[in-house]
Amino acid sequence: MSGPHNKSAAEGSAQGSVPGADTQWPRWEVLKKDNERKPHQAVGSVHAADAEHALLMARTVFARRPAAVSMWVAPATRIHTFTAEELTRLPAATDADTGPLGRYLVVVKSTNRRSMTFGDLKGEVEAASVSAALALALELAGDEPVLALWLIETDSVIRSEPDDADPWFGPAQDKTYKQQSVYSSRATASKDAAEGVPG
Amino acid sequence: MTAADLKPEVRAALVERLTALADDELVLGHRDAEWTGHAPILEEDIAIANVAQDEIGHAVLWYGLVQELTGADPDHLAFFRDAREFRSAALVEQPRGDWAFTMLRQYLFDTYEAELLPRLMRSTYTPISEVAAKVNREELFHLRHSALWVERLAFGTDESRRRLQAAVNDLWPLMPQLLAALPGDALLAAEGIYPDTAELAGAVMPRLEGELARLELSLPATDAQGGADAAVAAGTRSERGDGLLAALLADMQSVARADPTAESW
Secondary structure: OOOOOOOOOOOOOOHHHOOOOOOOOOEEEEEEEOOOOOOOEEEEEEEOOOHHHHHHHHHHHHOOOOOOOEEEEEEHHHEEEEEHHHHHOOOOOOOOOOOOOEEEEEEEEOOOOOOOOOEEEEEEEEEOOHHHHHHHHHHHHOOOOOOEEEEEEHHHOEEOOHHHHHHHHHHHHHOOOOOHHHOOOHHHHHHHHHHOOOO | OOHHHOOHHHHHHHHHHHHHHHHHHHHHHHHHHOOOOOOOOHHHHHHHHHHHHHHHHHHHHHHHHHHHHHOOOHHHHHHOOOHHHOOOOHHHHOOOOOHHHHHHHHHHHHHHHHHHHHHHOOOOOHHHHHHHHHHHHHHHHHHHHHHHHHHHHHOOOHHHHHHHHHHHHHHHHHHHHHHOOOOOHHHHHHOOOOOOHHHHHHHHHHHHHHHHHHOOOOOOOOOHHHOOOHHHHOOOOOOOOOOHHHHHHHHHOHHHHHOOOOOOO
């Protein structure tokens, strides 16, 4: 992309011409609920042009084969994130926090032992500021370790509809998810044959 | 109704129609799969690969119904028939083009299936109604995805709109052939096995015309006089001689034909 014939960053109007600029579409965080007994869990992110697109990409990337009953997405710009370290040095909420009331979904990461999910939805709080919401969120977390905490502005969340569940998540129930190692290859065929495994 | 209940002439007509259904899915799936590794963003690369895999999976289901009637192996039907034996429509055979072309083609096909599959779910031939129910569920998601893209390309930028309109100009004339009756379809309609093709076209075309008008796209003529290829407009599903399918099959079938006895690779 660089060269004497390219426009300089100052001349270029396109985002992509600025060195190091993020040319991706906006990032959205994805929350997936595996079944009725589990909470919504943060599973990863997608880039997408808009909210509906993000929801379809979330289904495509995270629930084509794995089980799900519901998916939510929220724009990363509307999620307030805190690490455990940041939580130890935050100023306490004060009476100055008296903006209009807003609702926040609370997601807490309480263990490092999971690879497929980042945190669990713990509930929702209503507060007049982010710092006031944070205090309520920490109460919600109770005695669990808080390795990271998200406050997701509730009005930014886009959710799959109950009618979407069958076409979006139904096919996964009938199909076996197989790792690639299940399939025989030249490398494994001779070993399978030696062990009497049918090809 | 099951295979044992079919009169011989109805059975022959059914094999032809099921082959056309399967071939459309297989060829479209292959065209979609040509995007793997080349789609505009990673998420859409996964999405189009998923769609491709679904369409090929649907082909396997329809070929399976052919197998119940003729004993033909689905892998053999896919990889060891020549172009003249295929019954795919010109719409699905077109090279993948740009993203607008692929998304519009998918949208046209998904909308056709959104009308076809609920009718097939009411088929008097039980194997068809069962397969249609499975296929329909996945197609609802395909249509949501392709419709999303067509709408965004229509109202995105001047360039996206120009590309989408160009795709409409190329693909719209191919719709009548997709919807045209095969020679044996009247027999199937009389038995309630397959819907009346004129009634189906009468549902698909106004639905698409309405949607594309809402997106402020202009539609070229679809009849032979309007400039579309005459054989396509006449509804012929074979012997078109444009070479597109033969080239696609040369690619798609090459691995299977390199060693027909191979069991693993």
